[in-house]
Amino acid sequence: MADAFSGTAPQLIDVARRAGVSASTASKALNAKADVNPATRQRVESAARELGYVPNAIARGLTGGRTGTVGVLTSDLEGRFALPILMGVEDALGIDRVLTFLCDARGDEAREKRLVDELVSRRVDGIIVVGKQTDPRPPIGRNLPVPVIYAYCMSDDPADLSISVDNAQAGFVAAQHLVDSGRSKIAHISGEAPHSASQRRTEGVQKLLANRGLELVQPPMYGDWSEGWGRAAAAILVQSGKEFDAILCGSDQIARGVLDSLLERGIAVPSDVAVMGIDNWVVLAENSRPALSTVDLQLQKLGRVAATRLFEASNGSKAAGVEYLPGSIVIRDSTIPRL
Amino acid sequence: MADAFSGTAPQLIDVARRAGVSASTASKALNAKADVNPATRQRVESAARELGYVPNAIARGLTGGRTGTVGVLTSDLEGRFALPILMGVEDALGIDRVLTFLCDARGDEAREKRLVDELVSRRVDGIIVVGKQTDPRPPIGRNLPVPVIYAYCMSDDPADLSISVDNAQAGFVAAQHLVDSGRSKIAHISGEAPHSASQRRTEGVQKLLANRGLELVQPPMYGDWSEGWGRAAAAILVQSGKEFDAILCGSDQIARGVLDSLLERGIAVPSDVAVMGIDNWVVLAENSRPALSTVDLQLQKLGRVAATRLFEASNGSKAAGVEYLPGSIVIRDSTIPRL
DNA sequence: CTGAAAGCGCTTACAG
């Protein structure tokens, strides 16, 4: 392949001339439109290849069609949720050669507004808003000239479409796995009580237990989403003297703290007590001792679905409401010892 | 503020008409060019505000000037290095209202080439390549029509400009901190031997020790950048019977494994042995027991510097070679107990 | 200091 960029980049007209056709015909040929003689199309394609022609997406975007760009507006780049979602978005968009503007509002509303303006100014084909919590949030704007999809978080405007995680189902399947593997005295340690993630997960846990005629050995313990809280809560639980054979944690970070705390107290996992997390934060889960069983929230898939829905919306779909994606169990050693 | 987008978005010509001037004058006024009557400028600015005018960046980009976009090409979105660098880039670019295309090549060369084409096609003002290792890598292309800066990794073409981490300095200051706080029998456990990060960090450690008339209690131990290796290496070290009062680890992950291993063996940190990491991966370092002293590699700053250099390059700077950024010590409890 | 005109590099009706 010849170097496309020594000197000035070749333009459509250069390709057209080389193929002996007009610019309009070259354009149609290159864009796989109908009504072009196959032989002509071939000549144009060859010419483009020979010249190393790369179309100017800016000029193309001006014509009014798609710009082939999408904005991802996040408030949680530092957290661990945005990244897998972003990768899923890229997976889905890459197929159509769409590129992603990544904008981090850093939790600043004014900054978010400015970034929305910047995105609109660049005529993105759509915006995906990635929140740091599953709780509802105000929409980024009304009557925006581009479709908007909320991912992970959800918009509190029922006219918007949001794709989120099914927290209740995550809690449900986590509890199911514990009960199915023979546990019946389950304690539940979770994160910040006001978060819908805490509440919904607990609901799911309790629903499964009720289905099986069981209940938690004591009320759920809420704190924050940290290892420190996991350690503290486990210590409190052990000292309470309550009997338990499993701890279902609201997150992997909490679970890791719980594991360390149990280890320190000489309580064997999983033989004495099974421990389960939620998130499948791999670097944490795999390096726990023992490795942590957990629920994968399928965030990358969430990103792919969000991108797909955005594409559908830009094609006129008027879907609204919240679409919940189920998580799936990942079994490691903290619930079932490896053979 | 009126809703800018009910109906069709206002254009420059709408602003011009409302202000009673021509489009060219409106353009000059809005872009803070010279030679516009202050009163006229004011009228145009008011009109724009009243209409909620957001300029069409696509049209502006076509004119030939800047597009106000930059590409960040990474191969390591999953890793923990890309993210802080990305945030730094955004910090620096946001000031000039430049937006970032985030492209993850996923370590695939063909994909990387395609993404470079996509970026060029969108006429980005520059590209920042963020590598997953500090080792040299081949350039993403030759004679690209836009400036390119390498961040974290470096290009093996001496004509390119790369901004990287000063690994030798990081090792040096880590060792300095240990020696300054009274340690003299230092062991060194690091990551993959072939990585320049391992090699340079070790060199820095040895240089500081030599300056102080000391040497490592045994040859450096290399493995991989994981907690598992940290645990294994610490076990080997303890069982060797070698005396030591500090372990300098090549990364925070390794250090965390080391800490867990020492804890398990009843060796007190920091009273018996001080432990030090490198990276300042906060979620890991703060949740270690005790909290981990380490070296912050200043990745966010690295991102800011890369963006600044890109801006300079697009203004004609011909800077080349590698610019190394120093790390800085973060003292927590694993080397000095808190009072 | 202001405005008419040309142009950025494409795509899209429209006519042939």
Place this chain on the structure above:
DNA sequence: CTGAAAGCGCTTACAG
């Protein structure tokens, strides 16, 4: 099936 012309929404010499 092909091409001349207009247009996308701006900016930039250039003339006044």
